Amino acid sequence: MSETRTTETTDIPETGGTSGTSGLLDSPSSLEEKAAGLDAADELAKHREKFVLDDTVYLDGNSLGALPAHVPARVADVVARQWGDLRIRSWGESGWWTAPERIGDRIAPIVGAGEGRIVVGDSTSVNVFKAVVAGTRLAGEGRDEILADATTFPTDGYIAESAARLTGHRITFLDPDEIPAAVSERTALALVNHVDYRSGRLRDLPGLTAALHAAGALAVWDLCHSAGALPVGLDEHGVDLAVGCTYKYLNGGPGSPAYLYVAERHQDRFDSPLPGWNSHADPFGMTPAYEAAEGAVRGRVGTPDILSMLALEAALDVWDGVRIEDVRAKSLALTDFFLECVRAYAPVGRVASATPEAHEERGSQVALRCAEAPAVMDELIRRGVVGDLRRPDVLRFGFTPLYVGFADVERAARVLGEVLRDIPAA
Ligand SMILES: Cc1ncc(COP(=O)(O)O)c(C=O)c1O
Numbered sequence: 001m002s003e004t005r006t007t008e009t010t011d012i013p014e015t016g017g018t019s020g021t022s023g024l025l026d027s028p029s030s031l032e033e034k035a036a037g038l039d040a041a042d043e044l045a046k047h048r049e050k051f052v053l054d055d056t057v058y059l060d061g062n063s064l065g066a067l068p069a070h071v072p073a074r075v076a077d078v079v080a081r082q083w084g085d086l087r088i089r090s091w092g093e094s095g096w097w098t099a100p101e102r103i104g105d106r107i108a109p110i111v112g113a114g115e116g117r118i119v120v121g122d123s124t125s126v127n128v129f130k131a132v133v134a135g136t137r138l139a140g141e142g143r144d145e146i147l148a149d150a151t152t153f154p155t156d157g158y159i160a161e162s163a164a165r166l167t168g169h170r171i172t173f174l175d176p177d178e179i180p181a182a183v184s185e186r187t188a189l190a191l192v193n194h195v196d197y198r199s200g201r202l203r204d205l206p207g208l209t210a211a212l213h214a215a216g217a218l219a220v221w222d223l224c225h226s227a228g229a230l231p232v233g234l235d236e237h238g239v240d241l242a243v244g245c246t247y248k249y250l251n252g253g254p255g256s257p258a259y260l261y262v263a264e265r266h267q268d269r270f271d272s273p274l275p276g277w278n279s280h281a282d283p284f285g286m287t288p289a290y291e292a293a294e295g296a297v298r299g300r301v302g303t304p305d306i307l308s309m310l311a312l313e314a315a316l317d318v319w320d321g322v323r324i325e326d327v328r329a330k331s332l333a334l335t336d337f338f339l340e341c342v343r344a345y346a347p348v349g350r351v352a353s354a355t356p357e358a359h360e361e362r363g364s365q366v367a368l369r370c371a372e373a374p375a376v377m378d379e380l381i382r383r384g385v386v387g388d389l390r391r392p393d394v395l396r397f398g399f400t401p402l403y404v405g406f407a408d409v410e411r412a413a414r415v416l417g418e419v420l421r422d423i424p425a426a
């Protein structure tokens, strides 16, 4: 596997001048006032009370989303009544058996998919395997190459490489920007991360998907860092296959099951490399011969993890009445404001943004390179600002628009400035 390219960075120069949007001075007090104004005008602010939060600023929802407050009672009911009282009857009476498709249909509108295209289950890693192998089968003979995102979260790369060995495909790791020039009549598919886990860079899903299709190849997207943070438009942009996790911006809980999207036009020919009994046309026939079910169910494998899955189903209630376009608008406003505050508060030269300034290239996180990042993140967390560290030098801050407000953003940047002043440059 080729080396991941070093993330480009942009210096965050000192400003202290006028702010482009508000006309207020970027002084600490004006930024606090600006935050208050932005919070007052924020239509999504009311959703914050749906989550269990404390007085820390939680900017790690891009790793593990916060707990929706109603989930514990729902899970308690699943355990005590559905499992405790109904026992085996719950596969039917409590809807356990059909949960993977039903919950897939709840995720579908958030990522721009129609009904019957998403099935929930397994981990993202396992779904990457299903998508890559099934994608090579859909692409057919004569296409002997897989392109894979060199900047990917590692698990996708490991799995794609193993899948390529099993299927006999050559695998080429490259920066997604290089895909249009690299794709050829030999390419079966490309596997790309929609938003880069480290830099927060958003890839051009419509453009790359179209470039792959122009060469007859399939587009397979990993949506872990975009689902629930921005519109994806799976159906609209003709994506072939996609996978994603549900524990980040979808707040499904630690280890909550992932999902697999199969475009409607591919469902008849989708040939899973893990054809377990749950994807059989007649699972309780228990016949030796495998016969695939119709539709998204083909992506199922074995018995679903019901407790995690039903916690996820409950968590998805927070999306009722929420438009993903509004979430995106607030996400961009939050990350813009964070960059503005960091410019105002961070000592010059101590941090550099690895996250693109251009909105069309930015996900819902800001990554700051900092030579003292490990010590700085430890101290930030100690002072109540929770982001995370990606070694060796990336401070990562994720912004979940349903529960992060502008006052949180101002406080996080202010505390970051204090920490940077207290921890001397190496
Ligand atoms: C882009 C991406 N893919 C996959 C994963 C992980 O997959 P899994 O849930 O299988 O651990 C992550 C994060 O953990 C991720 O950021």
Ligand SMILES: Nc1c(O)cccc1C(=O)C[C@H](N)C(=O)O
Residues within 6 Å of the ligand: 062, 063, 064, 153, 197, 198, 224, 255
């Ligand atoms: N899945 C995780 C886990 O089980 C433990 C800690 C972190 C994670 C993550 O999700 C990491 C995340 N995908 C990242 O972007 O770094």
